[in-house]
Amino acid sequence: MSAALSSGHPPAKIALRNVTKSFGHKHVLRGADLVIPKGQSTVIIGGSGTGKSVLLKCILGLIQPDAGAIEIDGVNILKEGAQSRRDIRQKIGMLFQGGALFDSLSVWENVAFGLMKGERMPAREAKPIAIKKLGQVGLGPDVADLFPAELSGGMQKRVGLARAIAREPEILFFDEPTTGLDPIMAGVINDLIRQCVADLGATAVSITHDMTSVRHIADQVAMIYEGKFIWSGPIDALETSGNPYVDQFIHGRTEGPIPLQVRSA
Numbered sequence: 001m002s003a004a005l006s007s008g009h010p011p012a013k014i015a016l017r018n019v020t021k022s023f024g025h026k027h028v029l030r031g032a033d034l035v036i037p038k039g040q041s042t043v044i045i046g047g048s049g050t051g052k053s054v055l056l057k058c059i060l061g062l063i064q065p066d067a068g069a070i071e072i073d074g075v076n077i078l079k080e081g082a083q084s085r086r087d088i089r090q091k092i093g094m095l096f097q098g099g100a101l102f103d104s105l106s107v108w109e110n111v112a113f114g115l116m117k118g119e120r121m122p123a124r125e126a127k128p129i130a131i132k133k134l135g136q137v138g139l140g141p142d143v144a145d146l147f148p149a150e151l152s153g154g155m156q157k158r159v160g161l162a163r164a165i166a167r168e169p170e171i172l173f174f175d176e177p178t179t180g181l182d183p184i185m186a187g188v189i190n191d192l193i194r195q196c197v198a199d200l201g202a203t204a205v206s207i208t209h210d211m212t213s214v215r216h217i218a219d220q221v222a223m224i225y226e227g228k229f230i231w232s233g234p235i236d237a238l239e240t241s242g243n244p245y246v247d248q249f250i251h252g253r254t255e256g257p258i259p260l261q262v263r264s265a
């Protein structure tokens with residue numbers, strides 16, 4: 001953290017230090033190092049199966065890495081006890097791929113889920129907050145009592161976003177936020193992500209394959225390849241990174257150092 005401060009950059013909100021994770025003989029993370037600056041939007045790019053989701057799950061505490069450190073606000077969460085980890089996790093809001101809404105709960109109950117379950121807020125207090133959060137993502141109070149099945153994919157994503165920001169987290173994770181959306185709705189979600197960073201002062205970490213989205217939401221981009229970060233830098237430097245892996249990936253070229261993976265895993 002001190003290195004980032006002394007060089008005039010924002011302090012690190014999250015720092016990954018030499019994180020490794022294997023599943024049996026499969027070495028997924030092979031020494032991932034990355035500093036995620038506070039109050040900025042960092043986008044992680046990389047091919048299928050390179051370990052992006054595994055990395056996110058490690059930061060969320062859903063997967064235990066084999067070695068390395070994951071620091072949030074300077075605290076290595078891997079060395080903390082269960083209660084402290086839970087407290088740290090409270091700082092994180094997550095928009096899952098596909099929204100991951102509970103079908104049996106109404107829209108407002110989905111948005112207020114963390115408030116009611118995590119903070120034991122009574123429904124009469126939580127509902128107006130849920131409606132306010134829905135308003136922040138451009139959904140009117142009329143959708144509050146609907147069920148997820150009654151909404152379009154784009155609306156479900158917005159509800160997922162409202163749920164992610166309901167507890168005003170310091171950190172927001174977005175897993176493939178625009179997948180499955182038409183370009184206009186993808187633009188709406190991209191705008192909302194930028195807005196969350198600006199309005200909440202949140203630190204955003206997104207995983208996406210959508211290069212339009214990357215250019216829209218990223219302050220910083222980091223590329224993971226074979227379980228390591230091989231490049232990171234400001235979005236303005238992405239096109240001129242001089243890194244042949246980055247160049248091939250962002251332009252979707254079949255020719256280059258990244259071999260085509262013709263396997264099912």
Ligand SMILES: Nc1ncnc2c1ncn2[C@@H]1O[C@H](COP(=O)(O)OP(=O)(O)OP(=O)(O)O)[C@@H](O)[C@H]1O
Nearest residue numbers: 023026028046047048049050051052053054055265
């Ligand atoms: N619980 C697990 N057990 C065994 N292998 C796993 C497990 N979770 C992930 N993997 C393997 O780890 C590798 C990386 O998976 P991961 O989901 O992180 O990829 P990704 O970069 O997010 O890919 P995509 O862009 O396709 O979502 C894959 O080969 C996957 O099969």
